[in-house]
Amino acid sequence: MNKTLVIFGRQPALGLAEIESLYGADTVTPIGNHGAIIDIDPNQFDINRVGGTVKAAKLLTQLEFTDWQKLSDYLVEHVPKHTCCIGPGKLLFGISTYGLQTNQKAIERTALSVKKAVRQSDMRPVRVIPTKATELSSAQVLHNKLAQPPLGMELLLVQHGDSVYLAQTVGVQDIEAYAARDQARPKRDARVGMLPPKLAQIILNLAIGDLDAHIGEVILDPFCGTGVILQEAQIMKGFDVYGTDIDPRMVEYSKANLEWLHQTHQIGTNYFRLEVGDATSYQWDIMNAVFCIACETYLGRPFAHTPDPETLHLVMNDVNTIHKKFLQNVAKQTSKGFRMCIAVPAWFINGSFKHLSTLDHLEELGYNRLSFKHVDNKSLIYHREGQIVGRELVVLVRK
Known part of the structure; x- marks a missing residue:
């Protein structure tokens, strides 16, 4: 063969x-x-x-x-x-x-x-x-x-x-295709972070978990931002998408970007659903139809330079609280075997990464963290030289 x-x-x-x-x-x-x-x-x-x-x-x-x-x-x-x-x-x-x-x-x-x-x-x-x-x-x-x-x-x-x-x-x-659909989107916002389409694809594939997921499955992004993950899900295999965000402006941005996508690309579905909602408390009323969650969560305050210990401690505490509440909320609305990939912040400080403390309590929150045979989970951090805040990719399965 x-x-x-x-x-x-x-x-x-x-x-x-x-x-x-x-x-x-x-x-x-x-x-x-x-x-x-x-x-x-x-x-x-x-x-x-x-x-x-x-x-x-x-x-x-x-x-x-x-x-x-x-x-x-x-x-x-x-x-x-x-x-x-x-x-x-x-x-x-x-x-x-x-x-x-x-x-x-x-x-x-x-x-x-x-x-x-x-x-x-x-x-x-x-x-x-x-x-x-x-x-x-x-x-x-x-x-x-x-x-x-x-x-x-x-x-x-x-x-x-x-x-x-x-x-x-x-x-x-196809680097030109990535650049075209990233830079030509009508709504972009550097203030909330720019999720690269290639990274969005990786997050989606880690969430989906196999090649057999079918067109018509619903993928949920509870932190949809400008809609990059939703966009890539529809391009990838024609998945239906459901996005929510706490910021009404982001929901409007996602709507504009997905409408643009449907006008400029041949994709397998035109279905998307967008709502304003706080991921730590929102009730997704079609959760029983959701196949998986794929998202970049709240990354906290951006840093151009290494923060002092007190500032970092405050930011990490704030972000940890949000993630704990988010995972608790999802656990209440999902059943055993439900899979998700979340990109969470990891802070590169003095030559090493500091991780969310929430990740040490996943079993208590109702999840098992998926491990890979060929890759150590500690290496699943998207990070560029000079960045303080990286994105740690965490694959979770509901217990």
């Missing part, structure tokens, strides 16, 4: 947890620090469905050596054997490496050697896409059509221990 090799984004742990959630731990094998192999055919993997994977590829072979010169010789010998069978046309070619002891210049020399070998083999014109690092960016792969075989060819070489996996890219994250 063909297998799929995936390369994760800036924070691989998030992508790995997402893939494990959707495909099951026994179907996924992490490789190196950058990716994983999934026991599915590449044609079954929808890269537009996931937020934490930047490249998807067809696994070609596993090589039992890691020396770059040997790898280079292998490519020069074997690539022409493939290209002589793919029909006429110019070949667009690139190489990306992950974890290997090599450099940009060596990779470029190998690519040019492959170009020469292909031209000698079947007189085919070849254009090499030069790397700016040891791997091609998603933008380079997208714009140069390297994920469109047979005439677009990016080869991935991923080191795992004493071997190297060789794969050919068949899908790449």
Whole structure:
């Protein structure tokens, strides 16, 4: 059976947890620090469905050596054997490496050697896409059509221990589509935080938990803000969405953004429901129809600089109180097995993260925190360099 090799984004742990959630731990094998192999055919993997994977590829072979010169010789010998069978046309070619002891210049020399070998083999014109690092960016792969075989060819070489996996890219994250639907939305508000669509997808997939959820299922976001999670749920698989927020202005923003989405995108459903409501006390009257909850909760006060201990203590206490009441409220309205993924604040202070104390009392509140086979829960924090407040992704199942 063909297998799929995936390369994760800036924070691989998030992508790995997402893939494990959707495909099951026994179907996924992490490789190196950058990716994983999934026991599915590449044609079954929808890269537009996931937020934490930047490249998807067809696994070609596993090589039992890691020396770059040997790898280079292998490519020069074997690539022409493939290209002589793919029909006429110019070949667009690139190489990306992950974890290997090599450099940009060596990779470029190998690519040019492959170009020469292909031209000698079947007189085919070849254009090499030069790397700016040891791997091609998603933008380079997208714009140069390297994920469109047979005439677009990016080869991935991923080191795992004493071997190297060789794969050919068949899908790449569409960064232009993300930017378009993020920046073109009519209503945005930096004051309440800007949830990236890719992170929204990860939160959704961790909440949904498998690939078998059907169109027409209802996903609830009790802190809907400007509607990013609701938007991504409808794009992803045509889920019906239900959003509430304590701020009437945010509810209006979500309404405008979802109406815009339905005018500009082909999606499987037009159904959405929006209401003003405090997540710590609101009664969602269709909760019995809700499939799961996916949300970014209240992150508290934003900090541009490290706060003094007293200020941080006050903010954390305030946020903890809100989260405790929210989880108690949801527990009253859900039954055993109900699943949710919530993005909660984690504060990066003096080189380490401070977590919500509420997370230490989840069982008392009626929940089990889901653990992953391949990822430590402590690594599921979305955080950028220089940020004080990160987002910790917590997957909960009602006891």
